[in-house]
Amino acid sequence: MLNRNRVQEATRLTRAGKLVEATALLQRMLQGESAAEPFARTGPPAPARPEPPTIEVKADVIGEKERHQTTRAASAQPRARPAPFDNMREFAGLGLRGPMLRAPPSSSDIAPDGTQFIAGTFGNAAGVRGYKLFVPSRYRREPLPLVVMLHGCTQSADDFAAGTRMNFLAEERKCFVVYPEQPSGANQSKCWNWFRGGDQQRDGGEPSLIAGITRQIMRDYPVDPKRVYVAGMSAGGAAAAIMAATHPDLYAAVGIHSGLVCGAASDLPSALVAMRQGARSTLSHGGPQVPTIVFHGDRDTTVHPNNGDRIAEQAGNASDLKAKVIAGKVPHGHAYTRTILIDVSGRAVSEHWNVHGAGHAWSGGSPAGTYTDPSGPDATREMLRFFLEQSLPT
Template sequence: MSGRRTGRRLVAALAAALVLAGLVTAGSAAARDRGAGTDRIGSYSSSEGHLAYQVHVPPSWRPDRPMPVMVAVHGCGMTGYGLNSMKSMTRFDELADREGFLVVYPTQSLLRNGFLCWNSLSPEHQDRDRGEPELLAGAVRQVIEEYGADPARVHVSGASSGAGTAVILGATYPDLFATVTSVAGGEYRFHRAEHDLDGVSPVDTAQLALAAMGPRARQVPLIVVQGDQDDVVRPFMAERLVHQWLVLGALVATGRPDVDTTPHAVERVEPPGAHPYTRTTHRVPGQATIDSYLVEGMGHTWSGPRASGTFTDRAGPDLSTIVWEFASERPLR
């Protein structure tokens, strides 16, 4: 037991160092240049707590030119920006500079989680206007106002615990986020099902997601990415998430959970020298799209040819480009 406590203290100390490094590095950059083409530190506070984040502002940004926003939510043992960060893992900045969109990198607080995980399995952080969802939504709204961003083109992507949080944001703030991407994540409210997979189905959790959406209910386009060698989040979690979102879409469109789970299209891709993967596309009534990617030979990672950090795989598909191309075609309607 004492060894476990020592290990936790070491992890917490390392996480603190990573956050500090990110603050110093990004803060110095912001101090040098406050114009476009910079990284700026921001923070949001409310009765739910405090959230620090970094905004990457591409060189083409202008105050009178409303840009899309990509919110990138990191996983456990990571930061939003700095060392071992979502920023370096996704390389969204390079894509943003080419395509013209803002990137927001929120960072979890050690006070909320000593391992820097987002508390996506905790009921206190699964509802609108409460906990981490409120903080993240508040920070995004702050960015929209400060940078004159396009409120119809705000997207969220997450990895691991951040993927769980991204899905929560899609369910609790469907009026804010146009699309959601989950990489190695799970369905909304899965904590109720983890010890009774047969007793609590994705149909049941889809009903909970519909209730969370309330009067704002809409079909939210979704990307689900899963490695078939992931031993942290098993592939069946991706299958459950797809099923949940299919049922949720049917509930929004027809009020009934009946849905045809037959894919609209299935494509197997075998890039030379890289992991093969299968892309499965579903359409629910109303034409919202769900794309799922099962990547062979990939573990609990974000993949891309220039991805860097602890939880990356350069042999997998270029997820950041896939995510952006999907999101850019699907504004909030």
């Protein structure tokens, strides 16, 4: 009864716009704390600044069997407990924590010399959003792939580009990259509002804005319409999952890092429960399943690692898939388990990278951006590799 009363009170506070109070109340409930206990003020230390490592060439295939057998074995593995963090500040909205204010990344950390990073805007009945577009130096007006990158809470296009280094990989592989930006006016902490029902639909809310930005770039530049992809981190990862579920005709593949499955929540209280405990239910949108690559750290205390499992399960929701499980390790970094689901044609329709010992941070990212872990496998390189193996059917 006490928990039910707290949820009702948190819902009332949310409707009144008191997100900080609602978040604190629900987190105390989920952590089993008394109402008088203060909000813990913890977070990860700033990492060292090594170059993002590459994945070790040698990896062991530890099993190739029917997918239901592999799923049972994976679900039985214990979750590691996270270590405490420090030197962070809390921010409102979803009980997330962000880094103290820091200098913005330099231009050399955002994009290679000789390339373009162009600011633009898009608007429709749902509002107006800015974006940044990366154009590779070797672009000669031929059709190129497009990657849509959705940042996490408190981040910006510049920060997300610097942390993921997606522009540097896109320069190598010759791709456009667009970074829609969520303003603080839409969410106090610049989170994409993935937990609101109105922002989980195809023709309204934030999905219509993100799709509108995507289509605007496709009109303004010769994008290959069969090779358009969407990826995101944290709240951006949850938004990317929504884009894949609502626009399977637009995106050929989706990358979700430390995010949640579409339909994981319908309001702030259910969002906090899904983040803390893992999503229990999903929306069914029907239509074709979009190929999906998932990265999640098994010590993520912001978005429970079970959420990565739920995404992978939904992406592999077919009876004729086989699973290949590969164990590997980054030199002097994190170990990982990579589960690949393969259809009858031999095509990989899903990859799930479970990064052991990693928290809520972009795996293999650069410390020039926030929420990065240089010790993990390179999520940017692996996502782009997976994307370019996929295309929409004719």
